[in-house]
Amino acid sequence: MIDSLGTYARGKELSEQVNPGMEDALRARYDALVPGLAETVVDVAYGKFYARGGVDEKTRLLATIAALTAMGSQTRPQLKVNIGSARAVGASREEICEIIFQMTLYGGFPAMINAMNAAIEVFDAEEADA
Numbered sequence: 048m049i050d051s052l053g054t055y056a057r058g059k060e061l062s063e064q065v066n067p068g069m070e071d072a073l074r075a076r077y078d079a080l081v082p083g084l085a086e087t088v089v090d091v092a093y094g095k096f097y098a099r100g101g102v103d104e105k106t107r108l109l110a111t112i113a114a115l116t117a118m119g120s121q122t123r124p125q126l127k128v129n130i131g132s133a134r135a136v137g138a139s140r141e142e143i144c145e146i147i148f149q150m151t152l153y154g155g156f157p158a159m160i161n162a163m164n165a166a167i168e169v170f171d172a173e174e175a176d177a
Contacts, residue, residue, distance in 0.1 A: 053094075054090050054091075054094030054095050054098070055086065055089060055090040055094055056094070057093070057094045057098040058089040058090050058091075058092070058093030058094025058095070058097070058098060059089050059093070059094075061093045061094075061097055061098050061104070062089050062093040062097075064135065064136075065097075065104070065108070065131075065132035065135045065136055066128060066131065066132050066135070069088075069089075069128070070085045070086070070088070070089050071085075073085035073088055074086075103136075104136040105133060105136045105137050105138050108129055108132050108133035108136060108138065109133060109138060109142065109143070109146050111129045111133075112126065112129050112130060112133060112143060112146050112147065112162075113146050113147075113149065113150055115129060115162070116146070116147050116150040116154055116158055116159065116162035117150045117153040117154035117158060118154065118158070119154060119157070119158045119161065120157070120158065120161040123161065123165050126162055126165045126166075127165050127168060127169050130143055130165065130166050130169045131169050134169070134173065140166075140170055143166055144163065144166060147159055147162045147163050147166060148163075150162065
């Protein structure tokens with residue numbers, strides 16, 4: 048079992064807080080091809096990285112948004128998930144957009160525009176759900 052140090056349990060709690068249903072969605076999509084992938088994402092990404100101390104969840108998610116933005120358009124699905132997660136822990140639209148805009152210096156204008164469009168899609172979905 049992966050949870051020998053409690054990282055899976057911490058990861059599960061955090062992932063359900065910021066991205067409810069993510070593990071089930073990953074399991075449904077990928078476990079037939081790679082059994083245990085969903086549990087590994089929860090354990091490693093959320094339990095061992097996102098649940099670490101040192102910085103708060105909002106800061107960690109804004110850093111993730113910055114990195115995904117600079118990496119370019121191939122990260123669009125992950126960027127949208129992390130923008131939604133950042134909103135769930137209190138990041139404002141303005142904070143997210145400023146972080147994305149700042150990445151123009153590192154990823155270029157196309158990467159920034161693609162990320163900004165992803166953010167707009169997340170914000171529009173929030174409004175539609177309201």
